[in-house]
Amino acid sequence: MPERVETRVAYGEALLALGRARQDVVVLDADLYRSTRTVLFAEAFPERFLDLGIAEQDMVSTAAGLAASGLIPYCNSFAMFITARCYDQTRIQIAYPGLPVKLVGSSAGLTQGPDGASHQSLEDISLMRGLPNMAVVVPADDVETHQATFAIAGWPGPVYLRLGRYPTPRLFDESYRFEVGRMVRMRDGGDLVLFACGHMVAKALEAAELLARDGLQARVVNVSTIKPLDAEPVRREAAGVQRAFTVEEHSIIGGLGSAVCEVLAEEARVPVTRLGVRDQFGESGLADELLAKHGLQPEGIRSSVLRALG
């Protein structure tokens, strides 16, 4: 069994390191600093940590003021609250003026688990992707999370960083270098391509091994930046296969699946199947149970692929 780490845990440690490296980084939280793991930064740099209490709207607007004064704020809450609860504030005061505020959504997706639909963000990528100027980053493992936490500090505009609380295997070695906007091929294969993000990259790789036993070679691509998404690499990775698949722990509306389809539809040479949550709210359950129910475990991905390829 390879080492499994939650991306939110990797983020907490990376943020602490970033605080040492950059004096202009300030961290804001809304009464969740143990869950979001900003507690490490808070204890090391109390003068650069602001807990706004249960007030996400005030938090992101305060961050706009900090960013307009030359600082780099990282705002933290659960993914659903950092995106939906303060959407108008983010739209007017962060995205529109392009201020370099980093919104970090923790415990995203179905794997949030037992807290149920209110806490399971299945629309957050869609919401953030719809905002001009906003970059959307969904790292796949702890190494990529660490890299992304540093890289987005240098990105000139606002960023939504989506993290999970689901122990996920390490996919990259320490030599990996994340760049905003660059997708990474994780596995070669000529029959189909699986575009995945976040926890689904590891699941897609496992599904690819199952499919190999069925005689199908799956290419797996980690789309850790969902926006900006350049068309050319999407076309290149989808070239020559029978069908493209997108795999995300998110609604099939507005997220990775939509982003990939928007590119490929303009060429209409490769059919696409979107795997994810089919326009429903979540529910309480264990992370693995919920992923299985929505066909997002390796066996479920395999079944969907076999069905689509007929």
Added chain:
Amino acid sequence: MDSDTPAFGDLERMAATIRCDIVQMIHRAGAGHPGGALSAADLVTALYFRVMRLDPRNPSWPARDRFILSKGHACPVLYAALARRGYFPLSELDTLRQLGSRLQGHPDMLKTPGIDMTAGSLGQGLSAGLGMALAARVRGLDIHVYVLLGDGEVQEGQVWEAAMAASKWQTANLVALLDCNRLQNDGEVAGIMPVEPLAAKWRAFGWEVREIDGHNMREIVETLEEVRDHAVRPTAILAHTIKGCGVSFMENVPGWHGRAPNDEEAEQALCELRRRLNG
């Protein structure tokens, strides 16, 4: 008006000039919000021509004082003040709300020199002001942050989130300036959604509170300067104003919240304002 400390009479004349600009801009644009721009004219004039530390030749000077127009729909008053202060040519006021203009229908910090925060959705400015006040603390800068809100605007819950937070951090360099003109889009604040007792509310949130006549230049300036120089905690200044102040037929009439004067109305308004300017 180039002197660092213009006299009250000069400030009053500048406020009257800015009121003329407001009427002309909105008339020419054919749309806008004259009532709340006119009620705030004396407050904005006091800040930009006397109280705030600014450099119009360097709008992004890090050590400047900051101003946030949280009631962003009143932006003609701010555009007029910025133009009169030299941030951009006066002729540009003619372009308000036109395609390609730097003067948008609501404040845009990327487009307009001198605008410190984008606005347009009510209730958000005080939080951003808090962020600027705290940033000054982190960066070791001695600056003051002024946020202008409407009295109806405090119906937005986020204002009170920011009030709580400013009290927590005791940002003495943060001033909330309330343009209490008692009217909002749909009618009287007291009837739409009562906000009183405002002074008691701000005090209960840990703020220092001052109440002034928002059209008495001497009182405005003396209060702002005293707060700037001596505040030990965040201060709310409740400035009692008249919506549409300076134009008789606009004063205290809710309908002038968000409509432009026609040719005849503009002419009459300018006639009244010029009489005041020359009188």
